[in-house]
Amino acid sequence: MLTLTDIRKSYDTSEGSVTVLDGVSLSLAGKETMALTGESGSGKSTLLHLAAGLDAPDAGQVTVAGQPMGRTDAERARMRRETVGLVFQQFNLIPSLDVGANLAFQARLAGRFDAAWQTELAEALGLSDLLHRYPEQLSGGQQQRVAIGRALAARPALILADEPTGNLDEATGDQVMALMLRLVAETGAALLMVTHSPRLAGMLDRHAHLRAGRLA
Amino acid sequence: MNALLSHWRRHPVQALMLVLGLALATALWTGVQAINAEARASYDRAASTLAQDRLPRLVAPRITLADYVALRRAGWQVSPVIEGDWNGLRLVGIEPLTMPSEGGGSPDFLTDGVILSSEALDDPRVRAADLPPGLALTDIGVAAGIFGQDISYLVLVSGAAPPGYSVIRPTGADLSQLTESFHLNLTAFGWLAFGVGLFIVHSAVGLAFEQRRAMFRTLRALGVSARRLASMLLAELLIFALVAGAAGVGLGWLIAAALLPDVAATLRGLYGADVGGTLNLRAEWWLVGLAIAVLGTLVAAGQSIWRLWRMPPLAPAQPRAWARESARAMRMQALAGMGLWLASAALLLVPGLWAGFAVLGALLLGGALILPFALAVVTRRLGGGVVASWFWADTRQQLPGLSLALMALLLALAANIGVGTMVGSFRTTFTAWLDQRLAADLYVEAADAETAARLLDWLGDRATVLPMIQTEDTLDGRPVEVVGMVDAPLFRRAWPLLQAATGAWDRLAAGDVFVNEQMGLSPGDETEMGTVAGVYADYGNPMPQVILSMDRHRAAYPLPLLRYALITDLPAADIREAFPTVAVQNQAAIREASVQVFERTFAVTGALNVLTLGVAALAIFASLLTLSSLRLPQLAPVWAAGMTRGRLAGLEFLRTLALAALVWALALPMGLALAWVLLAVVNVEAFGWRLPMRLFPGEWLRLGGLSLLAAALAAALPVRRLARVRPAELLKVFAHER
Numbered sequence: 001m002l003t004l005t006d007i008r009k010s011y012d013t014s015e016g017s018v019t020v021l022d023g024v025s026l027s028l029a030g031k032e033t034m035a036l037t038g039e040s041g042s043g044k045s046t047l048l049h050l051a052a053g054l055d056a057p058d059a060g061q062v063t064v065a066g067q068p069m070g071r072t073d074a075e076r077a078r079m080r081r082e083t084v085g086l087v088f089q090q091f092n093l094i095p096s097l098d099v100g101a102n103l104a105f106q107a108r109l110a111g112r113f114d115a116a117w118q119t120e121l122a123e124a125l126g127l128s129d130l131l132h133r134y135p136e137q138l139s140g141g142q143q144q145r146v147a148i149g150r151a152l153a154a155r156p157a158l159i160l161a162d163e164p165t166g167n168l169d170e171a172t173g174d175q176v177m178a179l180m181l182r183l184v185a186e187t188g189a190a191l192l193m194v195t196h197s198p199r200l201a202g203m204l205d206r207h208a209h210l211r212a213g214r215l216a
Numbered sequence: 217m218n219a220l221l222s223h224w225r226r227h228p229v230q231a232l233m234l235v236l237g238l239a240l241a242t243a244l245w246t247g248v249q250a251i252n253a254e255a256r257a258s259y260d261r262a263a264s265t266l267a268q269d270r271l272p273r274l275v276a277p278r279i280t281l282a283d284y285v286a287l288r289r290a291g292w293q294v295s296p297v298i299e300g301d302w303n304g305l306r307l308v309g310i311e312p313l314t315m316p317s318e319g320g321g322s323p324d325f326l327t328d329g330v331i332l333s334s335e336a337l338d339d340p341r342v343r344a345a346d347l348p349p350g351l352a353l354t355d356i357g358v359a360a361g362i363f364g365q366d367i368s369y370l371v372l373v374s375g376a377a378p379p380g381y382s383v384i385r386p387t388g389a390d391l392s393q394l395t396e397s398f399h400l401n402l403t404a405f406g407w408l409a410f411g412v413g414l415f416i417v418h419s420a421v422g423l424a425f426e427q428r429r430a431m432f433r434t435l436r437a438l439g440v441s442a443r444r445l446a447s448m449l450l451a452e453l454l455i456f457a458l459v460a461g462a463a464g465v466g467l468g469w470l471i472a473a474a475l476l477p478d479v480a481a482t483l484r485g486l487y488g489a490d491v492g493g494t495l496n497l498r499a500e501w502w503l504v505g506l507a508i509a510v511l512g513t514l515v516a517a518g519q520s521i522w523r524l525w526r527m528p529p530l531a532p533a534q535p536r537a538w539a540r541e542s543a544r545a546m547r548m549q550a551l552a553g554m555g556l557w558l559a560s561a562a563l564l565l566v567p568g569l570w571a572g573f574a575v576l577g578a579l580l581l582g583g584a585l586i587l588p589f590a591l592a593v594v595t596r597r598l599g600g601g602v603v604a605s606w607f608w609a610d611t612r613q614q615l616p617g618l619s620l621a622l623m624a625l626l627l628a629l630a631a632n633i634g635v636g637t638m639v640g641s642f643r644t645t646f647t648a649w650l651d652q653r654l655a656a657d658l659y660v661e662a663a664d665a666e667t668a669a670r671l672l673d674w675l676g677d678r679a680t681v682l683p684m685i686q687t688e689d690t691l692d693g694r695p696v697e698v699v700g701m702v703d704a705p706l707f708r709r710a711w712p713l714l715q716a717a718t719g720a721w722d723r724l725a726a727g728d729v730f731v732n733e734q735m736g737l738s739p740g741d742e743t744e745m746g747t748v749a750g751v752y753a754d755y756g757n758p759m760p761q762v763i764l765s766m767d768r769h770r771a772a773y774p775l776p777l778l779r780y781a782l783i784t785d786l787p788a789a790d791i792r793e794a795f796p797t798v799a800v801q802n803q804a805a806i807r808e809a810s811v812q813v814f815e816r817t818f819a820v821t822g823a824l825n826v827l828t829l830g831v832a833a834l835a836i837f838a839s840l841l842t843l844s845s846l847r848l849p850q851l852a853p854v855w856a857a858g859m860t861r862g863r864l865a866g867l868e869f870l871r872t873l874a875l876a877a878l879v880w881a882l883a884l885p886m887g888l889a890l891a892w893v894l895l896a897v898v899n900v901e902a903f904g905w906r907l908p909m910r911l912f913p914g915e916w917l918r919l920g921g922l923s924l925l926a927a928a929l930a931a932a933l934p935v936r937r938l939a940r941v942r943p944a945e946l947l948k949v950f951a952h953e954r
Contacts, residue, residue, distance in 0.1 A: 081858020
């Protein structure tokens with residue numbers, strides 16, 4: 001479902017060019033879940049962003065659901081809305097839209113909105129009574145549940161999650177994590193999740209560790 | 217202080233906007249004040265040196281030196297004046313010993329052969345003096361040497377008028393009174409532009425406050441007292457105010473210098489007031505300009521300073537209410553706006569020019585306060601697909617941050633529509649009235665009664681002549697022009713009667729009167745001169761006027777001046793040949809001159825209109841630029857969900873245009889209400905006439921296009937910045953809370 005081949009990425013800083021990823025390759029099959037761990041600055045988030053098409057690698061190839069990631073902004077945006085669901089640590093909901101519109105946003109944008117599936121998702125995530133609330137009126141756990149619902153609403157082939165429970169307390173984090181894993185399994189999507197927690201990493205099928213831009 | 221100022225070093229564009237907003241606001245205000253001060257100084261000089269213009273004059277077909285000597289010997293308190301046109305100046309020769317001091321009598325004139333003038337002339341007799349432009353003063357002996365021995369008129373110093381002379385009484389209304397409404401109009405514009413500029417200042421200061429909230433909190437935590445922090449913020453603002461104020465006053469001087477020639481021409485054309493076309497530097501308006509800049513800054517920044525004063529040391533560090541003002545606050549604001557509109561309606565019942573301007577002020581401010589709520593309501597009804605729904609929801613969310621700039625745009629657009637409608641209505645009515653009133657081909661005007669009498673005799677045998685004679689008198693205690701008019705088919709056909717009693721022209725011939733609109737009377741009203749049979753339009757005349765039949769006029773006023781002789785069938789050259797001193801004008805020339813005066817009158821308001829719109833565009837630019845850095849966290853999730861940066865930037869651009877279009881649509885009814893108040897209330901109070909309101913949809917569309925262009929220009933840079941934002945910048949949004 002996701003194939004990364006010899007990915008290289010560096011950034012220009014005031015102190016010169018810094019290599020963040022140095023020839024990383026990995027692949028993830030459908031329905032497979034993988035935890036990506038590593039020190040701060042090891043390149044975890046960058047790898048996730050490249051997999052999502054939020055940024056382009058300097059070299060290497062990203063393939064999602066059998067399609068190579070496009071070169072242009074427009075091509076990558078299309079791939080993103082059609083094949084990828086994103087869950088961030090900071091939830092990053094759209095503040096001007098209520099819960100219902102946030103849930104449906106990406107699915108509608110991709111032309112894949114399914115009202116029955118949206119209702120099912122909202123019920124499963126415990127959001128049915130909150131559909132007309134705005135993000136600022138929700139708790140952190142509720143916001144992250146909306147973010148998970150939004151990521152799954154278009155039934156994407158790949159879910160990419162960046163520290164999805166990093167901003168939540170342990171109990172809420174565990175609930176959110178369990179929900180996400182259940183729903184990902186139900187949709188048949190693959191999951192690549194960045195985490196610092198060995199405990200959470202242990203919940204997933206596979207585990208990869210990044211060190212100084214390379215897979216250890 | 218260094219910590220505070222470092223913010224501006226890191227945000228130079230914001231600092232520039234603050235200075236520019238304040239400088240422009242101050243410039244437009246001081247520019248108008250400079251024009252007014254210059255004009256008023258001219259009136260004061262005219263009043264102090266030309267008081268003979270305010271004393272009663274005695275006129276006769278011919279007044280010789282012997283007549284004057286005889287009158288003095290008989291004990292009549294009169295003083296002779298010989299005046300005429302000399303080198304393009306009005307040269308007034310007075311007799312210093314008999315002219316009272318208020319009439320310009322001064323020992324200076326005893327100096328042999330000296331001519332005092334405001335303008336340097338290549339003549340050894342001329343000495344510079346502080347006189348109104350276009351005027352020269354000298355001893356009567358010098359004037360007699362230039363114009364001949366005949367006395368132009370006698371000034372009645374005191375007592376009754378001797379027999380055999382017509383008395384022309386001064387109008388009683390001095391220039392400053394006549395022109396007050398014009399200056400009041402300019403002043404109102406100056407304040408409007410100043411208010412619009414303050415929106416920019418308020419916006420820039422408010423944003424800077426929110427951006428520095430974390431720093432304020434840190435400083436408070438480190439032991440800096442709220443008082444000290446507020447004092448430092450105040451000191452910082454005073455520095456800005458003084459810098460921007462000085463720049464604004466300088467800019468204001470340039471604006472005033474550019475506009476003054478038009479204003480001078482207007483005042484000359486409308487009121488015969490001579491105002492120099494050049495601007496003097498006056499210390500008082502430099503100081504007042506700086507003071508108003510400081511005052512404006514304090515008003516615009518008051519809310520921020522107050523919030524800083526009351527901020528607890530552990531206040532949240534996140535930018536908050538500024539960009540997310542609650543719907544409740546918007547509703548309260550709208551309620552206050554509705555209250556102002558009600559007050560505006562109530563003020564319509566109060567007479568007076570100031571009440572008229574208060575109506576305008578309440579109408580504009582009320583509209584500005586209602587705007588954010590109205591926009592929220594309108595955008596709530598718009599929607600459609602997923603992108604459109606997000607677009608309008610996001611637009612609603614931007615309203616608190618943009619509302620001040622949008623209010624500035626609303627005020628500028630409403631003022632443009634209002635004033636444009638007024639000027640357009642005025643132009644249409646005025647030109648139609650001119651065509652109606654200038655029914656004859658040729659107009660002849662004589663400067664004195666004697667020439668007028670000779671001219672009429674001469675014309676009588678040669679052409680169809682419709683004379684109009686004029687004198688000045690008082691009616692029901694008011695100074696009025698009294699015009700004598702013959703009953704002719706041309707007048708019956710073309711005279712612009714607004715209201716008329718049945719058989720009005722026959723009644724005029726029988727002894728009733730016509731009055732101009734400025735008299736404020738209606739057909740059937742009684743006056744000392746007779747019953748009012750008709751009311752006519754008399755645009756551009758600051759004086760009330762009464763028309764009597766020619767016979768009645770001749771009986772009541774033996775020596776009137778010839779205002780116009782309307783001639784339909786005689787070549788102008790023949791008259792010019794016979795009477796070289798008489799003014800002969802054809803209809804087209806008078807019409808063109810009148811239209812020119814009209815256009816110049818409104819050239820100034822037009823220029824101020826455009827400048828105000830420019831300031832509003834700058835306010836939008838300032839808001840968009842400063843908001844753009846706060847926009848990334850709101851846009852990044854949409855980008856992550858699969859929308860390209862280019863499309864996002866395009867939507868941002870479209871949003872600005874959509875808001876400008878919505879503001880324009882809301883400004884339309886407000887501008888028309890403004891026009892109605894200007895035409896039906898302010899004009900009536902200021903000039904005494906009411907104009908029919910006409911609509912100019914083409915102009916509205918042009919203005920709509922202009923506001924879209926202004927919005928597009930204002931949005932171009934922030935949108936370009938967004939379109940080119942690097943993914944790394946957007947990714948930072950997901951990496952940490954902003």
